[in-house]
Amino acid sequence: xxxxxxxxxxxxxxxxxxxxxxxxxxxxxxxxxxxxxxxxxxxxxxxxxxxxxxxxxxxxxxxxxxxxxxxxxxxxxxxxxxxxxxxxxxxxxxxxxxxxxxxxxxxxxxxxxxxxxxxxxxxxxxxxxxxxxxxxxxxxxxxxxxxxxxxxxxxxxxxxxxxxxxxxxxxxxxxxxxxxxxxxxxxxxxxxxxxxxxxxxxxxxxxxxxxxxxxxxxxxxxxxxxxxxxxxxxxxxxxxxxxxxxx
Amino acid sequence: xxxxxxxxxxxxxxxxxxxxxxxxxxxxxxxxxxxxxxxxxxxxxxxxxxxxxxxxxxxxxxxxxxxxxxxxxxxxxxxxxxxxxxxxxxxxxxxxxxxxxxxxxxxxxxxxxxxxxxxxxxxxxxxxxxxxxxxxxxxxxxxxxxxxxxxxxxxxxxxxxxxxxxxxxxxxxxxxxxxxxxxxxxxxxxxxxxxxxxxxxxxxxxxxxxxxxxxxxxxxxxxxxxxxxxxxxxxxxxxxxxxxxxxxxxxxxxxxxxxxxxx
Numbered sequence: 001x002x003x004x005x006x007x008x009x010x011x012x013x014x015x016x017x018x019x020x021x022x023x024x025x026x027x028x029x030x031x032x033x034x035x036x037x038x039x040x041x042x043x044x045x046x047x048x049x050x051x052x053x054x055x056x057x058x059x060x061x062x063x064x065x066x067x068x069x070x071x072x073x074x075x076x077x078x079x080x081x082x083x084x085x086x087x088x089x090x091x092x093x094x095x096x097x098x099x100x101x102x103x104x105x106x107x108x109x110x111x112x113x114x115x116x117x118x119x120x121x122x123x124x125x126x127x128x129x130x131x132x133x134x135x136x137x138x139x140x141x142x143x144x145x146x147x148x149x150x151x152x153x154x155x156x157x158x159x160x161x162x163x164x165x166x167x168x169x170x171x172x173x174x175x176x177x178x179x180x181x182x183x184x185x186x187x188x189x190x191x192x193x194x195x196x197x198x199x200x201x202x203x204x205x206x207x208x209x210x211x212x213x214x215x216x217x218x219x220x221x222x223x224x225x226x227x228x229x230x231x232x233x234x235x236x237x238x239x240x241x242x243x244x245x246x247x
Numbered sequence: 248x249x250x251x252x253x254x255x256x257x258x259x260x261x262x263x264x265x266x267x268x269x270x271x272x273x274x275x276x277x278x279x280x281x282x283x284x285x286x287x288x289x290x291x292x293x294x295x296x297x298x299x300x301x302x303x304x305x306x307x308x309x310x311x312x313x314x315x316x317x318x319x320x321x322x323x324x325x326x327x328x329x330x331x332x333x334x335x336x337x338x339x340x341x342x343x344x345x346x347x348x349x350x351x352x353x354x355x356x357x358x359x360x361x362x363x364x365x366x367x368x369x370x371x372x373x374x375x376x377x378x379x380x381x382x383x384x385x386x387x388x389x390x391x392x393x394x395x396x397x398x399x400x401x402x403x404x405x406x407x408x409x410x411x412x413x414x415x416x417x418x419x420x421x422x423x424x425x426x427x428x429x430x431x432x433x434x435x436x437x438x439x440x441x442x443x444x445x446x447x448x449x450x451x452x453x454x455x456x457x458x459x460x461x462x463x464x465x466x467x468x469x470x471x472x473x474x475x476x477x478x479x480x481x482x483x484x485x486x487x488x489x490x491x492x493x494x495x496x497x498x499x500x501x502x503x504x505x506x507x508x509x510x
Binding site: 056059060061077078079081084086089090091092093096097100101102103125141145151 | 387388390391393394395396397398399400401402403404442445448449450451452453454
């Protein structure tokens with residue numbers, strides 16, 4: 001297929017003119033995106049906008065109907081899914097779980113669990129973990145791949161404020177220690193504004209993108225998320241400007 | 248009798264498959280594959296080929312159809328229900344068409360372990376070996392794919408392929424276990440030992456081994472009991488497995504209850 005823009009050679013992950021169709025329904029259309037080393041890209045969008053489908057296409061679980069996904073050679077992907085449901089009829093310890101599908105040395109295991117803030121859980125049963133603990137174990141499992149690209153699909157869904165904040169703190173430190181790019185789907189707009197380098201607002205097509213402030217002030221964004229979130233963001237920016245003025 | 252006891256070892260591979268089956272797919276897939284076996288028997292007698300071959304082929308086709316149709320927007324429950332029971336019905340009708348061949352339908356429905364001869368033992372042994380090899384080879388990938396499709400994809404695995412491996416293993420188990428426990432009770436031996444083992448295990452590997460142990464216990468003791476009490480062997484074996492399951496459940500539940508009271 002001939003592409004209008006060739007994939008950016010500096011990018012470690014490039015998506016060009018991607019389209020996904022399920023049944024008769026167009027889920028994603030003409031998606032272009034580049035992810036660079038150490039960059040944090042956040043995907044926002046209303047429910048049913050195709051965020052999860054896009055993420056699944058990137059990890060290869062969904063085959064695109066058109067367009068292509070290019071991942072630079074020898075780039076490893078670590079993936080943290082949206083709340084994973086494990087069948088309790090299959091017994092599973094944390095240690096066994098993060099050793100799937102490949103076993104790792106005990107040193108690597110401890111390092112990954114420590115980086116994800118889950119080292120105390122190594123002998124726990126997966127079925128006994130709380131929501132936050134479970135997500136940290138999933139993060140540890142993703143880190144074992146020594147990822148160049150860390151992909152998170154609404155990884156903090158169902159966590160309370162403290163749990164969410166703690167989880168993103170781990171992501172921040174992981175990003176520095178592992179030097180990986182992060183692509184995440186998130187509903188936590190505060191976090192998006194604080195941590196993202198680049199925001200993509202998705203609603204079947206990418207309706208706006210850019211730096212967080214740029215996206216927040218876009219009419220597309222306000223139409224999608226309504227007044228309340230727009231106010232939240234305005235408040236956020238206001239605080240920061242004040243802080244900047246004082247500083 | 249000695250031949251029959253040796254068959255107990257066959258429980259091994261079957262139960263390891265059972266560990267996955269307990270989680271991976273519907274119980275109905277088991278039934279669909281197992282019930283299709285009777286159709287295999289009819290076809291084998293009709294075409295004058297070995298029953299093992301007939302059953303294996305039909306079980307494979309059946310399991311293949313189910314895997315193919317799954318995830319294509321059909322309601323799995325309905326689909327599998329239709330396939331499982333119509334396979335059994337069509338099989339029974341097909342058997343009745345076999346004029347001149349008098350077959351003991353009971354032996355295929357409920358198994359007749361005492362009819363297992365030397366040549367059957369070789370087939371069973373070969374089948375068990377094949378299933379075990381398949382499982383050892385794909386174990387980690389199978390586990391990952393069973394836990395989550397997406398995690399498997401992200402690790403560079405192909406969940407559909409793993410599903411196919413599992414389906415193949417299941418078809419093999421059904422084909423070799425047919426003579427022993429029969430069409431209607433194969434599923435029982437796939438589920439009950441694994442369910443019995445569950446409360447005592449923390450990892451899937453341990454569960455597979457405990458389940459195999461439970462199955463072998465049920466088979467050996469069940470055989471002896473059937474001989475002494477003059478009861479049908481297949482159902483006796485399954486009854487014994489059910490007793491073990493009940494014991495395990497009652498013990499673990501009351502232990503948990505007591506521990507909570509003490510704390």
